[in-house]
Amino acid sequence: MSSISLGSAAARFTDCSSFTSLSSSSSSWKPYFRPGAIRGTFRRWKDGRRRGHAAVASAVAEERSPATDYDENDWKVQYQVDFERRFDLPHLSDLLPEFTPIPSTFRLKKRSPSSEDYVNGYLSREQYNGYINNDDRVLLKVIKYSSPASAGAECIDPDCTWVEQWIHRAGPRKEIYFRPEDVNAAIVTCGGLCPGLNDVIRQIVITLEMYGVKNIVGIPHGYRGFTKEEPEIPLSRKAVQTIHLSGGSILGVSRGGPAIDEIVDSIQERGINMLFVLGGDGTHAGANAIHRECYRRRMKVAVVGVPKTIDNDILYMDRTFGFDTAVEEAQRAINSVYIEAHSAYHGIGVVKLMGRNSGFIAMHASLASGQVDICLIPEDPFTLHGPNGVLRHLRYLVQTKGSAVVCVAEGAGQDLLKKANGTDASGNKILGDIGIHIVQETRKYFKEIGVAADVKYIDPTYMIRACRANAADGILCTVLGQNAVHGAFAGFSGITVGVVNTHYAYFPIPEVISHPRLVDTNSRMWHRCLTSTGQPDFV
Numbered sequence: 292m293s294s295i296s297l298g299s300a301a302a303r304f305t306d307c308s309s310f311t312s313l314s315s316s317s318s319s320w321k322p323y324f325r326p327g328a329i330r331g332t333f334r335r336w337k338d339g340r341r342r343g344h345a346a347v348a349s350a351v352a353e354e355r356s357p358a359t360d361y362d363e364n365d366w367k368v369q370y371q372v373d374f375e376r377r378f379d380l381p382h383l384s385d386l387l388p389e390f391t392p393i394p395s396t397f398r399l400k401k402r403s404p405s406s407e408d409y410v411n412g413y414l415s416r417e418q419y420n421g422y423i424n425n426d427d428r429v430l431l432k433v434i435k436y437s438s439p440a441s442a443g444a445e446c447i448d449p450d451c452t453w454v455e456q457w458i459h460r461a462g463p464r465k466e467i468y469f470r471p472e473d474v475n476a477a478i479v480t481c482g483g484l485c486p487g488l489n490d491v492i493r494q495i496v497i498t499l500e501m502y503g504v505k506n507i508v509g510i511p512h513g514y515r516g517f518t519k520e521e522p523e524i525p526l527s528r529k530a531v532q533t534i535h536l537s538g539g540s541i542l543g544v545s546r547g548g549p550a551i552d553e554i555v556d557s558i559q560e561r562g563i564n565m566l567f568v569l570g571g572d573g574t575h576a577g578a579n580a581i582h583r584e585c586y587r588r589r590m591k592v593a594v595v596g597v598p599k600t601i602d603n604d605i606l607y608m609d610r611t612f613g614f615d616t617a618v619e620e621a622q623r624a625i626n627s628v629y630i631e632a633h634s635a636y637h638g639i640g641v642v643k644l645m646g647r648n649s650g651f652i653a654m655h656a657s658l659a660s661g662q663v664d665i666c667l668i669p670e671d672p673f674t675l676h677g678p679n680g681v682l683r684h685l686r687y688l689v690q691t692k693g694s695a696v697v698c699v700a701e702g703a704g705q706d707l708l709k710k711a712n713g714t715d716a717s718g719n720k721i722l723g724d725i726g727i728h729i730v731q732e733t734r735k736y737f738k739e740i741g742v743a744a745d746v747k748y749i750d751p752t753y754m755i756r757a758c759r760a761n762a763a764d765g766i767l768c769t770v771l772g773q774n775a776v777h778g779a780f781a782g783f784s785g786i787t788v789g790v791v792n793t794h795y796a797y798f799p800i801p802e803v804i805s806h807p808r809l810v811d812t813n814s815r816m817w818h819r820c821l822t823s824t825g826q827p828d829f830v
């Protein structure tokens with residue numbers, strides 16, 4: 292375990308000279324958040340003291356005015372503080388305030404800065420090397436609603452139609468909380484496979500080495516690798532140089548595994564002080580529990596996640612790595628099933644795609660291919676039988692167009708299947724096979740009505756997941772991997788990294804896994820998909 296000294300948490304927050312109080316400008320602005328407003332609570336109050344947002348929050352909770360600056364606008368402060376508190380990042384110096392940071396060892400420029408490169412104790416702009424300030428924010432959301440009613444719960448003020456939300460920007464900080472020579476970094480990949488896992492592993496290793504880290508290991512087969520018998524896998528730039536050229540994870544994956552206590556015991560015994568966790572919602576729940584247990588034991592361990600899921604079901608992010616590749620591969624399967632169906636007499640092609648809770652892959656692949664007549668997702672219930680059912684529409688399609696293609700997400704229509712399939716080792720519900728069910732019911736239905744139908748079925752799910760990342764995902768993985776390392780060196784723990792409005796941001800883990808991100812069936816995108824397929828309502 293490393294043990295450099297860290298400074299007070301306040302050292303993380305920088306100059307506040309540009310802060311404008313909320314009330315001083317409140318008459319001229321409507322938004323809940325505006326650039327700088329979120330940062331405001333970290334800054335100087337009217338009494339000249341600096342306080343963090345926690346002080347504002349407790350003052351608001353006690354119905355005191357936190358500072359005269361905030362007097363007239365309690366609802367704004369409350370909402371702002373709530374939002375800001377939710378998205379504030381846990382930092383090791385919150386736990387161990389005695390530690391002070393050191394200048395970053397991550398340099399993009401060849402030349403190290405000399406004393407002339409510093410102005411008032413800070414690196415001059417030229418020497419800044421693209422470092423990110425802890426006060427920098429990325430726009431999560433800005434919406435100008437047409438009426439307060441359509442803004443809904445996001446606007447507390449009855450007149451408000453404007454919502455802005457800002458979150459922490461990812462990237463290298465000019466001060467770091469670990470000496471590279473003290474770092475023992477470990478990487479673990481959990482859950483199911485996903486295109487790009489090797490790309491992220493590779494980039495984490497490369498970036499760690501750029502900071503000067505020598506001790507990097509991989510934990511084999513997910514959290515299961517934290518048992519005593521499992522030896523670590525040594526990692527270096529040389530070892531990972533070409534791993535991104537194939538799919539899967541060189542470390543292996545698994546579901547289930549040891550209890551959090553046992554994992555943290557193992558982290559302690561192995562002396563790991565930076566843990567990079569690649570996985571989905573379950574993995575992140577585990578990562579957060581590990582972070583909290585390390586915190587409880589006062590262990591200086593930075594736990595940083597990188598969300599992995601082809602399902603794209605993580606909140607707030609533009610997309611998760613692997614999703615783009617999955618959509619591209621899914622299109623190939625749709626094209627094959629289309630050709631089969633189109634070439635047969637009264638051909639019906641059914642393709643099942645992944646998507647446990649969320650139909651993003653099915654929706655996007657249907658939109659991309661333009662060959663799908665019926666897209667079925669978990670978020671939009673449907674019936675197979677009856678006058679408004681899928682089967683009646685299939686009959687109409689084969690009799691008018693000659694063929695039809697159905698694209699179904701694996702989590703769709705689970706209410707139509709027999710219940711109680713149990714759970715997997717991680718506690719996830721085992722889904723019934725909706726693809727097979729649709730095929731069987733279609734064959735039965737056409738036989739019963741005496742209309743010929745040639746039903747073909749493709750289940751490409753594991754082929755899609757085992758692919759190597761495409762170019763877009765390759766870039767995403769690279770940037771996420773780098774930012775994961777920057778986050779750990781910056782001293783954050785219990786965080787994860789994602790792309791938001793094309794910028795990269797850090798999130799506290801609980802915020803992104805509070806529930807799965809779902810396709811909004813009132814969204815324009817789902818309506819576009821329905822326009823493209825031409826399917827009616829199936830209820």
Ligand SMILES: Nc1ncnc2c1ncn2[C@@H]1O[C@H](COP(=O)(O)OP(=O)(O)OP(=O)(O)O)[C@@H](O)[C@H]1O
Nearest residue numbers: 481482483546547548570571572573574576577717
């Ligand atoms: N709530 C939880 N708390 C602690 N650990 C968890 C929790 N949920 C899952 N895990 C652990 O996280 C690991 C991965 O979980 P899971 O199998 O659900 O995959 P996932 O990360 O959600 O990825 P995928 O997208 O492939 O489903 C498992 O080892 C599991 O034991």
Ligand SMILES: O=P(O)(O)OC[C@H]1O[C@](O)(CO)[C@@H](O)[C@@H]1O
Nearest residue numbers: 483571600601602645646647715
């Ligand atoms: O068969 P496995 O490995 O349990 O994984 C299946 C699950 O993994 C995912 O791809 C990712 O969560 C889901 O869509 C799917 O239900």
Ligand SMILES: [Mg+2]
Nearest residue numbers: 482571572573
């Ligand atoms: Mg999951």
